[in-house]
Amino acid sequence: GAVVSQHPSRVICKSGTSVKIECRSLDFQATTMFWYRQFPKQSLMLMATSNEGSKATYEQGVEKDKFLINHASLTLSTLTVTSAHPEDSSFYICSARDDGDTDTQYFGPGTRLTVL
Amino acid sequence: AQKVTQAQTEISVVEKEDVTLDCVYETRDTTYYLFWYKQPPSGELVFLIRRNSFDEQNEISGRYSWNFQKSTSSFNFTITASQVVDSAVYFCALSPNSGGSNYKLTFGKGTLLTVNP
Numbered sequence: 001g002a003v004v005s006q007h008p009s010r011v012i013c014k015s016g017t018s019v020k021i022e023c024r025s026l027d028f029q030a031t032t033m034f035w036y037r038q039f040p041k042q043s044l045m046l047m048a049t050s051n052e053g054s055k056a057t058y059e060q061g062v063e064k065d066k067f068l069i070n071h072a073s074l075t076l077s078t079l080t081v082t083s084a085h086p087e088d089s090s091f092y093i094c095s096a097r098d099d100g101d102t103d104t105q106y107f108g109p110g111t112r113l114t115v116l
Numbered sequence: 117a118q119k120v121t122q123a124q125t126e127i128s129v130v131e132k133e134d135v136t137l138d139c140v141y142e143t144r145d146t147t148y149y150l151f152w153y154k155q156p157p158s159g160e161l162v163f164l165i166r167r168n169s170f171d172e173q174n175e176i177s178g179r180y181s182w183n184f185q186k187s188t189s190s191f192n193f194t195i196t197a198s199q200v201v202d203s204a205v206y207f208c209a210l211s212p213n214s215g216g217s218n219y220k221l222t223f224g225k226g227t228l229l230t231v232n233p
Binding site: 032034041042044049095106 | 225
């Protein structure tokens with residue numbers, strides 16, 4: 001149980017294009033999901049908290065117009081990196097909080113984004 | 117403000133050795149959760165344990181054990197008889213035990229454990 005998927009696992013795109021990453025909770029409902037960014041050999045940095053049916057809450061320093069988050073259902077949140085640039089290249093990880101066990105976050109396998 | 121410190125950046129052991137990963141935390145919350153996650157080279161974070169602040173009992177799960185000491189604000193993780201498959205980055209994390217905070221996690225910087233054959 002408590003499986004979270006992410007798609008795609010890897011994406012390479014040209015500078016200026018937009019990339020959408022999906023995060024799905026496969027066997028539980030998740031009113032709240034989180035998006036993190038991780039640079040090589042570093043810890044996870046929380047970007048935003050995504051709540052189903054409402055606007056995401058962004059952490060300080062994260063551009064909300066750059067990183068668009070949509071949480072349209074209890075099992076799906078999407079992160080769109082708009083007009084991507086090489087500095088957006090990173091490992092993006094989502095997590096989901098199980099509505100039936102709200103105290104633990106379960107993580108997806110991550111998406112490696114490379115912007116050329 | 118919350119803070120998690122994992123002072124050991126990298127640890128290297130030989131298979132079958134026991135190894136302890138240290139975690140020290142700071143929080144002003146009276147109730148909170150502590151976690152350990154494992155991140156193998158594939159990148160996915162694997163949940164290992166969640167401990168509520170009011171439960172100071174140590175826990176053992178197979179070769180893994182956790183020592184929670186509130187008096188020293190530590191939540192250390194020991195792997196007994198380590199195996200090559202234990203090689204990964206291990207993260208300690210902390211969250212408030214309060215729904216209003218959305219249970220946001222604060223992570224330590226991680227400890228890279230390498231188990232050599």
